[in-house]
Amino acid sequence: MTSVVIVGGGPGGYEAALVGRQLGADVTLIDSDGIGGSAVITDCVPSKTLIAAAELMTEVGRANELGLMLRDGVRPEGLISPDLTAINQRVKGLAMEQSADIEERLVRHGVDVVKGFGRLDGSGAVVATTPDGGERRFEADSILVATGATPRTLPSAMPDGERILTWEQVYDLAETPTHLIVVGSGVTGLEFASAYLALGIPVTLVSSRDRVLPGEDADAAAVLEEVVTRKGMTVLGRSRMASVTRDGDTVTVTLEGGQSVTGSHCILALGSIPNTAGIGLETAGVETDKGGFVTVDRVSRTNVRGVYAAGDCTGVFMLASVAAMQGRIAMWHLLGDAVSPLDVWKVSSNVFTSPEIATVGTTQQQIDDGTYQAEIVMLPLATNPRAKMKGLHDGFVKLLVSPGSGRVVGGVVVGPNASELIHPVSVAITARMTADELAQAFTVYPSLSGSVAEVARRLHHFDR
Numbered sequence: 001m002t003s004v005v006i007v008g009g010g011p012g013g014y015e016a017a018l019v020g021r022q023l024g025a026d027v028t029l030i031d032s033d034g035i036g037g038s039a040v041i042t043d044c045v046p047s048k049t050l051i052a053a054a055e056l057m058t059e060v061g062r063a064n065e066l067g068l069m070l071r072d073g074v075r076p077e078g079l080i081s082p083d084l085t086a087i088n089q090r091v092k093g094l095a096m097e098q099s100a101d102i103e104e105r106l107v108r109h110g111v112d113v114v115k116g117f118g119r120l121d122g123s124g125a126v127v128a129t130t131p132d133g134g135e136r137r138f139e140a141d142s143i144l145v146a147t148g149a150t151p152r153t154l155p156s157a158m159p160d161g162e163r164i165l166t167w168e169q170v171y172d173l174a175e176t177p178t179h180l181i182v183v184g185s186g187v188t189g190l191e192f193a194s195a196y197l198a199l200g201i202p203v204t205l206v207s208s209r210d211r212v213l214p215g216e217d218a219d220a221a222a223v224l225e226e227v228v229t230r231k232g233m234t235v236l237g238r239s240r241m242a243s244v245t246r247d248g249d250t251v252t253v254t255l256e257g258g259q260s261v262t263g264s265h266c267i268l269a270l271g272s273i274p275n276t277a278g279i280g281l282e283t284a285g286v287e288t289d290k291g292g293f294v295t296v297d298r299v300s301r302t303n304v305r306g307v308y309a310a311g312d313c314t315g316v317f318m319l320a321s322v323a324a325m326q327g328r329i330a331m332w333h334l335l336g337d338a339v340s341p342l343d344v345w346k347v348s349s350n351v352f353t354s355p356e357i358a359t360v361g362t363t364q365q366q367i368d369d370g371t372y373q374a375e376i377v378m379l380p381l382a383t384n385p386r387a388k389m390k391g392l393h394d395g396f397v398k399l400l401v402s403p404g405s406g407r408v409v410g411g412v413v414v415g416p417n418a419s420e421l422i423h424p425v426s427v428a429i430t431a432r433m434t435a436d437e438l439a440q441a442f443t444v445y446p447s448l449s450g451s452v453a454e455v456a457r458r459l460h461h462f463d464r
Contacts, residue, residue, distance in 0.1 A: 010037020012311030016327030120280030184269030298341035361410035
């Protein structure tokens with residue numbers, strides 16, 4: 001029986017462990033922070049639970065437009081207000097329940113779950129330092145490193161866990177912010193800024209770039225920035241943070257130009273650093289890049305035979321879904337099962353703002369800079385009958401199609417539940433479908449997904 005030791009219990013680690021047991025390996029999983037990792041305990045599950053509360057506030061805010069009022073002409077949104085303490089209690093409760101469910105499943109399938117800090121001892125063993133200070137050594141035929149990443153901080157902007165916070169610390173807020181400053185206009189920063197804005201909290205976003213979400217579709221980012229600005233968010237573009245300081249109940253963010261903005265709380269969304277220091281990679285000879293991320297190929301192999309890596313510690317595509325797939329691919333490869341190398345082009349991703357932004361495949365930027373060629377059609381969501389019924393005005397569906405074959409090569413959806421609406425586009429790309437084939441699949445009328453089919457129909461060429 002092949003022995004596999006996995007260091008890290010996030011999606012890359014626990015999904016790999018389940019596959020390893022399915023294929024008959026003897027699997028030990030060593031974890032120090034809680035099964036599920038940051039995705040379950042401090043990042044994806046908590047943030048999306050918080051966002052779920054914000055989404056309901058947004059829905060209620062549209063009630064009057066749909067003709068809904070309580071008796072005596074009172075608007076529903078006037079009767080609802082967020083209890084951040086209760087929201088955070090639910091957030092943390094659901095995270096811990098999910099973590100416990102995953103651990104129970106691992107144990108039920110025969111994975112040896114060890115609580116401790118794992119470090120490689122060469123390429124054939126892992127030593128776990130347990131909570132009582134003891135050590136346990138595990139020999140391994142193969143090792144998977146899946147240690148994740150943590151929020152990046154700067155000496156000039158150090159979190160205190162009370163008013164200057166990383167995104168992992170927001171769920172311990174003891175009071176509702178009176179003015180929240182979010183530093184960083186990437187995905188994480190925008191998700192929190194959008195959520196707290198929807199909960200009725202004044203938000204200022206500090207962005208060092210000329211637009212929000214610089215890594216996302218430019219049309220989608222423009223829609224989102226217009227929406228959040230219309231809803232009252234202050235967006236400080238081209239404003240690089242120099243420092244964040246606290247004086248009592250006041251937090252001051254000083255910008256490089258000398259200007260400053262004050263608030264009651266600040267969330268730092270400055271990116272992530274890999275958890276690769278002190279885990280024995282150098283001893284084992286495992287290569288990392290200048291940022292500390294483990295270098296892997298498309299089947300999750302490192303440069304050292306028998307040592308694999310998966311998830312955020314590789315920096316390949318920092319999504320829970322990608323981490324899980326990297327972990328599965330590693331097990332399939334090392335245990336000799338059929339395996340397809342990771343293809344990040346097929347990865348669908350989502351920004352959980354209001355509205356959501358979902359993308360997959362080739363991007364508009366790649367078309368604009370000449371990397372690829374594609375025909376593009378974009379249809380405003382406001383033209384969709386179901387959107388009109390629901391009082392939705394912001395968003396669009398965009399499809400990118402190869403000019404020769406008519407094959408769908410990319411897509412963007414902006415709107416409520418974009419994370420669900422992107423799936424047919426993702427399937428079309430994976431199955432190498434043409435726009436005509438996508439258009440000919442039935443959609444429900446009326447439905448928001450009907451816009452996906454409508455855009456595909458508009459890409460039809462009689463002579464193709």
